[in-house]
Amino acid sequence: MPGGIDPHTHFEFEFMGTKSVDDFYHGTKAAIAGGTTTIIDFAFPKPGESPLDAYHTYRLKADGKVCCDYGLHVCLTGWSDQVKKDMDLLCRDHGVNSFKLFMCYDFMVDDGELYSAFEHCKNLGAIAQVHAENGKIIIKNAEKLIAKGVTGPEGHEISRPEEVEAEAVNRACVIAKQVDCPLYIVHMMSAEAVEALQSHRNRYGGNVYGETLACALAIDGRQCRHECFAHAAGHILSPPLRSNAQTPTMLMKFLQADILQVTGSDNCTFNQSQKALGKNDFRKIPNGVNGVEDRMSVIWEKGVHAGIIDPSRFVAITSTNAAKIYNLFPRKGVIAVGSDADIVIWNANETRTISAKTHHQAVDFNVFEGMTCHGVPEYVIVNGRVCVDEGQLRVAEGHGRFIETPVFPPYVYDPEKYITLLTEHKNGTVEQNTQNFQKIHLEQY
Ligand code: DUC
Ligand code: ZN
Ligand code: ZN
Ligand code: ZN
Numbered sequence: 001m002p003g004g005i006d007p008h009t010h011f012e013f014e015f016m017g018t019k020s021v022d023d024f025y026h027g028t029k030a031a032i033a034g035g036t037t038t039i040i041d042f043a044f045p046k047p048g049e050s051p052l053d054a055y056h057t058y059r060l061k062a063d064g065k066v067c068c069d070y071g072l073h074v075c076l077t078g079w080s081d082q083v084k085k086d087m088d089l090l091c092r093d094h095g096v097n098s099f100k101l102f103m104c105y106d107f108m109v110d111d112g113e114l115y116s117a118f119e120h121c122k123n124l125g126a127i128a129q130v131h132a133e134n135g136k137i138i139i140k141n142a143e144k145l146i147a148k149g150v151t152g153p154e155g156h157e158i159s160r161p162e163e164v165e166a167e168a169v170n171r172a173c174v175i176a177k178q179v180d181c182p183l184y185i186v187h188m189m190s191a192e193a194v195e196a197l198q199s200h201r202n203r204y205g206g207n208v209y210g211e212t213l214a215c216a217l218a219i220d221g222r223q224c225r226h227e228c229f230a231h232a233a234g235h236i237l238s239p240p241l242r243s244n245a246q247t248p249t250m251l252m253k254f255l256q257a258d259i260l261q262v263t264g265s266d267n268c269t270f271n272q273s274q275k276a277l278g279k280n281d282f283r284k285i286p287n288g289v290n291g292v293e294d295r296m297s298v299i300w301e302k303g304v305h306a307g308i309i310d311p312s313r314f315v316a317i318t319s320t321n322a323a324k325i326y327n328l329f330p331r332k333g334v335i336a337v338g339s340d341a342d343i344v345i346w347n348a349n350e351t352r353t354i355s356a357k358t359h360h361q362a363v364d365f366n367v368f369e370g371m372t373c374h375g376v377p378e379y380v381i382v383n384g385r386v387c388v389d390e391g392q393l394r395v396a397e398g399h400g401r402f403i404e405t406p407v408f409p410p411y412v413y414d415p416e417k418y419i420t421l422l423t424e425h426k427n428g429t430v431e432q433n434t435q436n437f438q439k440i441h442l443e444q445y
Contacts (some may be wrong), residue, residue, distance in 0.1 A: 001315045002335050003037025003068075003342035003380065004296045005322040007184060008211065008264025011041055013062050015268070016286040022269045026406030029294035029395045030360040032387045035377035037342035038332055039292065040071040040322075042100055051076060052086040055094055058289030060105060066219040068382045069340070071326065073098040073129060077107035079116050090126045094397040095404025097327055098127045101184065103168045104160075104238070114175045122181035124271060125407035127325065128194045129184045132193065133160055133170035133239050142283050153226045153232035157240040162192035165239045166248040169193045173200040173208055184209045184325060187266050189216050191250045198259050209325055211262040213253045214295035215367050217302050223367070233275035234365040237266060238245070238287045252302055256309045261321045263299055265291030269363035289367045294354055296344075298368060300375030304348070327408040341364050345379040352376050360393065 011027040013020040022030065024041075031039055041062070045054035051074050058072055074090055076083055076099050090096040101117055102108050114130070121128040141159040146149075150158070169185055174195070176183035188194050188210045198211050221241035226232040235241060254260040268288025278285030289296075296318055303309040309317070319386070323333025330339050351374050356366040380388035387395050 001311075001344055001346060002239040002319045002333055002339075003344050003382065004031075004035050005038045005040070005319045005328070005332060006031060006036045006265050006267070006292055006295060007040040007262060007322040007326060008213070008266050009039045009041045009270035009292055010247070010266070010288065013042075013044060013045060013268055015044075015288070016284070018270060018274045018286050020288060021271055021274070022267060022290075022292070023362070024062040024070070025067065025397055026064040026360070026362040027267065027292055028065075028070065028400055029393070031359045031379050032068055032382055032395050033377075033393050034293040035296040035344045035346065035380055036068070036292060037344070037380065037382045038069045038071070038328070040073060040326060040405075042075050043072045044075045045077055050086055051083055051299055052089055052094075053369045055090060055096065063402060064398045067387070067395040067397060068400040069332075069342075069403045070400055071328070071403045071405045072096060073100050075100045075102070076109070076117055077102070079109060079113035083117075084120055087120055087124060087126070091126055091407045095406065097125070097404070097405040097407045098129055098184070100129040100131065102131045102133065102135075103172065104138055108135040111171065111175060111383065114172065115178065116270075118176050118181040118183070119179040127182045127184050128176060129186050130168070130172045132172050132185050134164045134168045136255065143379050146281065146283070151281050153229065153236055153278075153285060153305050156236050156285065157221050157224055157243060159282075160238065160240055162190040162242065165190050165193040166196040169196040169248075170200060173197065177204055182196060182209075182213065186211050187216070187239060187264070188212050188251075188260060189247075190242050191244075191247060194251070194254050194259060196248050206367050210254075210260040211264050212255065212260050213264055213266050214291040215289050216241060216265075217248050217252050217263070218298045218371065219367055220247055229279060230272045230275065230365070231329045233285045234272065235277060235289065235367055236275070236278075236282070236285045236287055237268070237289045245438045249300065249308070252306070252308045255303070255317050256313060260319065262325065263295060263317050265295045267292035270366045290361055290365070291367070292360070293359055293361055294366070294368050294373075295376070297352065297354070297373035298371065300346075300348070301371070301373040305374045326405045328403065328405060328436060332403075341381055341384040343379075343381040344377050347376050349367050349376055350374070350376040350378070
């Protein structure tokens with residue numbers, strides 16, 4: 001199958017008073033070990049830094065270090081004429097076609113700023129991305145919890161319940177619709193949030209896309225109530241893993257039904273010593289977990305091996321859809337003449353057990369610790385170079401390139417352009433998938 005594309009990583013990210021430990025070398029090495037051959041990271045402006053400068057800062061961090069190809073989304077932490085001009089230059093000369101805005105954290109933007117940024121994305125042919133959680137509500141909820149003495153990791157999810165995610169999803173969709181801008185909602189973590197997305201799409205049309213994460217498909221928020229602080233804090237990210245034990249399966253079914261389109265990892269790793277910054281206040285636990293290495297195996301296990309999605313859909317949600325949405329298709333996301341030689345030979349019968357002791361990431365913790373997965377990459381070819389050979393990892397630092405993501409007439413969800421997947425049985429009969437869920441997009445082939 002085509003190599004995995006992880007459109008959501010944060011390598012060397014300066015965040016919450018510290019820096020994520022997987023850098024562009026360890027992060028891309030781990031990606032390849034797990035069958036991912038392209039990542040898209042987020043250039044994030046430091047205080048006072050412009051978006052264009054942030055882009056250059058990230059190019060300097062990544063170029064020469066990456067083992068596989070990478071692209072960059074650019075984060076907008078505010079709105080001004082300068083930001084608008086930077087967006088023009090980033091799209092025109094720097095190979096950027098996606099801009100992320102945050103509805104929570106210190107650098108959250110308000111509805112007017114979202115409106116202006118979305119409008120400019122629309123004008124440029126870029127796609128807008130949001131981290132959808134209502135930041136003002138979270139601040140209030142967390143203050144009250146701390147005042148009541150709830151300071152441990154369990155307070156994190158309590159302060160940001162599903163409706164706080166769903167409200168922001170709906171609001172982002174409404175604002176994007178006003179200016180007819182395509183919108184991509186990153187890391188959707190709850191059924192309520194996805195239902196908000198689907199309800200908007202049903203009413204107004206489909207130029208909104210939803211991504212969920214490997215961790216959300218495999219583990220739930222009960223881990224954050226573990227008696228051991230390091231274990232609980234190790235599972236803190238935002239939006240949080242949900243305590244509802246049904247959530248991972250529900251999210252997988254949303255992927256199956258094309259209600260969600262993409263999976264990422266949100267790989268943003270902090271060692272246990274860094275997580276301890278929030279020992280007395282859950283608001284200070286650096287947010288983020290691993291996933292760039294294990295995403296493909298975990299989704300194979302919980303999706304394909306569990307019988308919820310078929311292998312074609314697996315390829316769509318781990319590779320092809322991200323390539324299409326970020327305008328990398330058909331260079332990436334497909335095996336075809338003229339495409340990059342990013343290829344994975346996947347052994348679905350083989351198993352491996354995930355552990356921080358054996359993973360290739362720099363971080364000292366793994367949220368999938370002890371999980372046994374079917375689905376192991378036997379060979380991984382990165383841009384023509386065999387980097388996993390019979391399971392042996394042989395990466396080359398600097399082998400990866402920055403890949404430009406050109407602005408586009410965006411990929412529009414249009415049911416007319418899809419065909420239903422046909423399943424051919426050994427006896428020669430062909431069965432149509434009457435559920436009409438598995439759809440492949442053929443006209444580019
Ligand atoms: N959420 C995380 O958990 N980490 C990085 C940034 C984010 O939005
Ligand atoms: Zn430049
Ligand atoms: Zn986010
Ligand atoms: Zn993220």
